[in-house]
Amino acid sequence: MSEARVNRDSLNRGSLNRGSADAAGAEDTVKHLDLDGLLDSPETRIVVCCGSGGVGKTTTAAAFALRAAERGRDVVVLTIDPARRLAQSLGLTELDNTPREVAGIDRSKGGRLHAMMLDMKRTFDEIVLDHADPQRAEQILANPFYQSLSASFAGTQEYMAMEKLGQLRSRGEWDLIVVDTPPSRSALDFLDAPERLGSFLDGRLIRILSAPAKVGGMGAFKLLTGGVGLVTGALGKILGSNLLGEVQSFVAALDTMFGGFRERAERTYRLLQTEGTAFVVVAAPEPDALREASYFTRRLATDEMPLAGLVLNRVHRPQADITAERALAAAEELTNGKAAKRAARKNGNGAGNGRAAGNGAEPPLSAQEEAQAAQLAAALLRLHAERVVQSRRERRLTGRFLASHPGIAMLELPAQAEDIHDLDGLREIIARSA
Amino acid sequence: MPVTNAAEARRAKPDWPAVRLHVVTGKGGTGKTTVAGALALALAAGGKRPGDRRVLLVEVEGRQGLAQLFDAEPVAYEERRVAVTPDGGEVWAQSLDAEQALLEYLDMFYKLGPAARALRRFGAIDFATTIAPGIRDVLLTGKTCEAVRRRASHTHGGHGHGSHGHERSQQAGDRVFDYDAVVMDAPPTGRITRFLNVNSEVSGLARVGPIRNQADAVMRVLTSAQTAVHFVTLLEEMPVQETLDGFAELREAGLPAGGVIVNQARPVVLPEERLKKAAQPGGLDPAELEAGLAPVGLADPEVVAALSELATEHAQRVLLEAGQREELSATEAPIYELPLLTDGVDRVGLDLLAGQLRRQGAA
Numbered sequence: 001m002s003e004a005r006v007n008r009d010s011l012n013r014g015s016l017n018r019g020s021a022d023a024a025g026a027e028d029t030v031k032h033l034d035l036d037g038l039l040d041s042p043e044t045r046i047v048v049c050c051g052s053g054g055v056g057k058t059t060t061a062a063a064f065a066l067r068a069a070e071r072g073r074d075v076v077v078l079t080i081d082p083a084r085r086l087a088q089s090l091g092l093t094e095l096d097n098t099p100r101e102v103a104g105i106d107r108s109k110g111g112r113l114h115a116m117m118l119d120m121k122r123t124f125d126e127i128v129l130d131h132a133d134p135q136r137a138e139q140i141l142a143n144p145f146y147q148s149l150s151a152s153f154a155g156t157q158e159y160m161a162m163e164k165l166g167q168l169r170s171r172g173e174w175d176l177i178v179v180d181t182p183p184s185r186s187a188l189d190f191l192d193a194p195e196r197l198g199s200f201l202d203g204r205l206i207r208i209l210s211a212p213a214k215v216g217g218m219g220a221f222k223l224l225t226g227g228v229g230l231v232t233g234a235l236g237k238i239l240g241s242n243l244l245g246e247v248q249s250f251v252a253a254l255d256t257m258f259g260g261f262r263e264r265a266e267r268t269y270r271l272l273q274t275e276g277t278a279f280v281v282v283a284a285p286e287p288d289a290l291r292e293a294s295y296f297t298r299r300l301a302t303d304e305m306p307l308a309g310l311v312l313n314r315v316h317r318p319q320a321d322i323t324a325e326r327a328l329a330a331a332e333e334l335t336n337g338k339a340a341k342r343a344a345r346k347n348g349n350g351a352g353n354g355r356a357a358g359n360g361a362e363p364p365l366s367a368q369e370e371a372q373a374a375q376l377a378a379a380l381l382r383l384h385a386e387r388v389v390q391s392r393r394e395r396r397l398t399g400r401f402l403a404s405h406p407g408i409a410m411l412e413l414p415a416q417a418e419d420i421h422d423l424d425g426l427r428e429i430i431a432r433s434a
Numbered sequence: 435m436p437v438t439n440a441a442e443a444r445r446a447k448p449d450w451p452a453v454r455l456h457v458v459t460g461k462g463g464t465g466k467t468t469v470a471g472a473l474a475l476a477l478a479a480g481g482k483r484p485g486d487r488r489v490l491l492v493e494v495e496g497r498q499g500l501a502q503l504f505d506a507e508p509v510a511y512e513e514r515r516v517a518v519t520p521d522g523g524e525v526w527a528q529s530l531d532a533e534q535a536l537l538e539y540l541d542m543f544y545k546l547g548p549a550a551r552a553l554r555r556f557g558a559i560d561f562a563t564t565i566a567p568g569i570r571d572v573l574l575t576g577k578t579c580e581a582v583r584r585r586a587s588h589t590h591g592g593h594g595h596g597s598h599g600h601e602r603s604q605q606a607g608d609r610v611f612d613y614d615a616v617v618m619d620a621p622p623t624g625r626i627t628r629f630l631n632v633n634s635e636v637s638g639l640a641r642v643g644p645i646r647n648q649a650d651a652v653m654r655v656l657t658s659a660q661t662a663v664h665f666v667t668l669l670e671e672m673p674v675q676e677t678l679d680g681f682a683e684l685r686e687a688g689l690p691a692g693g694v695i696v697n698q699a700r701p702v703v704l705p706e707e708r709l710k711k712a713a714q715p716g717g718l719d720p721a722e723l724e725a726g727l728a729p730v731g732l733a734d735p736e737v738v739a740a741l742s743e744l745a746t747e748h749a750q751r752v753l754l755e756a757g758q759r760e761e762l763s764a765t766e767a768p769i770y771e772l773p774l775l776t777d778g779v780d781r782v783g784l785d786l787l788a789g790q791l792r793r794q795g796a797a
Contacts, residue, residue: 084675148568234552234553320740320741322737333730334729376722377726377732383745
């Protein structure tokens with residue numbers, strides 16, 4: 001029976017520091033991310049969940065926001081693209097760019113939860129409407145170049161997420177804002193795109209393009225270097241004169257907002273560097289996701305952005321402490337029938353009937369039932385072996401990440417058998433690990 | 435190579451014989467790059483002689499995912515051979531970069547010279563490739579379509595990839611096209627239709643002019659029977675929903691939908707009548723499991739409890755997956771299933787996936 005030992009501790013304790021030999025050394029020194037401490041602290045004003053696509057950022061952000069609200073904070077969560085049913089459970093049935101209060105949460109500690117989904121085009125439109133006089137705003141909104149830029153530029157979503165974060169913060173209605181980040185090509189786009197869009201809208205090129213339209217042509221050219229003629233000429237060739245004309249009229253209409261965009265982007269960027277902000281890097285224990293997490297962690301350090309830690313999502317852990325090899329050998333024995341014979345001999349029951357002979361208090365099993373039971377046990381042992389192998393691989397990958405980011409705090413969230421689409425599901429994820 | 439032959443004998447008739455551009459999309463985290471790599475290997479296999487089949491794999495998001503996948507040095511803008519199949523088929527890879535494509539394009543058509551440098555200095559290149567909506571996509575799809583159409587005899591022409599031109603022309607023999615097929619590791623499902631539908635993307639902007647012409651040329655390839663867009667998904671709610679939405683959008687845009695590739699499918703280990711019971715927590719009879727484990731000395735209550743929990747998880751998962759599989763049938767597209775590689779993706783794993791794709795008729 002000693003082989004059947006189960007590490008009771010490992011079943012009860014948090015998922016860290018399990019007694020597995022391969023990664024134990026690395027994990028002994030792992031700092032646990034104190035999620036409740038982070039969410040409870042009144043100092044924490046913004047939590048940004050970032051990471052590559054498909055790692056569960058949105059769900060993590062929603063789960064954190066819900067937990068914080070039920071622990072007494074007044075929270076708003078900004079989601080980018082939630083799964084339909086999750087959105088419904090948060091009451092996000094329409095994309096109207098307005099935070100809505102989420103029903104069905106435990107308010108006994110005085111907290112509240114609002115949720116909203118980002119509508120990037122509308123956010124962009126709102127900036128235009130806020131900053132230009134009505135006639136000019138109308139011109140901008142009707143411009144085809146503006147329409148494509150606001151609806152499809154790969155960086156617009158990132159810029160607008162930052163913009164919305166800045167707006168929510170300045171409204172001052174909530175004491176904690178949890179932000180999900182757009183499903184970017186790479187996690188870094190979130191930090192870079194606003195700057196890129198800001199510097200374009202506020203940059204040299206725009207000034208060159210707007211020059212002829214502004215001063216009626218040649219006057220402006222004299223002020224600038226000889227490169228300008230080349231640039232507008234070449235742009236006309238490539239873009240076609242129509243498009244160039246539209247860009248120029250867009251830029252002319254946008255003129256009043258110059259400086260505004262970059263300044264706004266910079267303000268939000270600085271906000272992210274303040275102490276009230278905590279970045280949480282979300283990853284799954286997969287090579288690509290961890291590589292992105294690694295880049296992002298370094299980038300946050302370079303930009304002096306405060307990192308709270310790594311959330312490792314969808315972690316698989318074996319429930320029983322049986323090695324893969326042992327489980328597979330046992331499954332093999334059960335399948336080829338050797339086990340049954342040996343058990344029969346052990347029972348001193350030469351007839352080979354084992355327990356079916358009825359020598360114990362248990363009701364006897366027929367040969368067929370016995371075979372079925374063996375089949376079931378073998379199938380589950382194989383499943384267990386697979387889980388052990390997967391877990392071993394995940395630990396190896398995580399260990400490597402941790403080795404190159406010593407001192408980073410980590411929180412593991414277990415893989416869920418089913419998709420999460422209600423508040424109970426969101427509560428459960430954290431409850432199972434915190 | 436008897437193994438290959440046996441595998442070939444079991445092979446289904448390929449579903450996409452006329453397709454030369456395979457666009458592979460999928461939600462983030464579904465293994466899109468892995469599947470694109472496996473598909474390229476699958477398409478490169480089956481030649482009669484080494485070098486008979488040649489496939490180009492392009493990435494358009496600059497992540498160097500292909501290099502990592504094939505454990506090769508970083509893939510550059512220049513096409514480079516990254517893998518050879520057991521029967522001598524070749525997989526070449528290329529990492530497309532919009533800025534380089536634009537400069538190449540400018541050089542080819544406009545001979546801009548110093549103006550190109552001025553454009554770069556004033557941020558115009560950056561503007562065109564990262565900010566101007568649609569232009570980046572026209573460049574990337576345009577460059578891909580150019581590789582699809584490129585004739586074998588043109589390989590030593592000056593398209594900026596002359597370095598291997600001679601080596602290739604020696605083995606070109608009677609091939610018509612430079613590549614038998616091109617596989618694109620494309621942007622994720624949420625952006626794929628907009629990415630490919632360059633025509634409508636630039637239509638509001640450029641009604642006439644060079645960008646318009648380029649977009650039209652790209653659309654002729656993308657909407658033809660030469661192209662198929664495949665969706666990689668997991669049997670989970672969100673990726674499946676995105677796949678269904680993606681199919682609908684793609685069809686509405688008149689772009690050719692291909693197959694659904696279910697990735698990381700897990701084997702079902704319990705018979706059906708047990709699954710339903712096991713899906714309920716505590717649904718399995720612990721006494722039966724204990725009896726089953728007794729002969730191998732594992733009939734410990736803790737083990738029984740742990741394995742029961744595992745059985746419940748498995749059963750819930752299997753039932754959920756069955757539901758998602760059902761949903762996917764609404765696409766009316768061929769569905770292929772690739773197993774989960776529990777020990778990670780390496781070249782051996784890729785070959786295994788490629789073999790599966792061939793057997794199921796995806797290549």
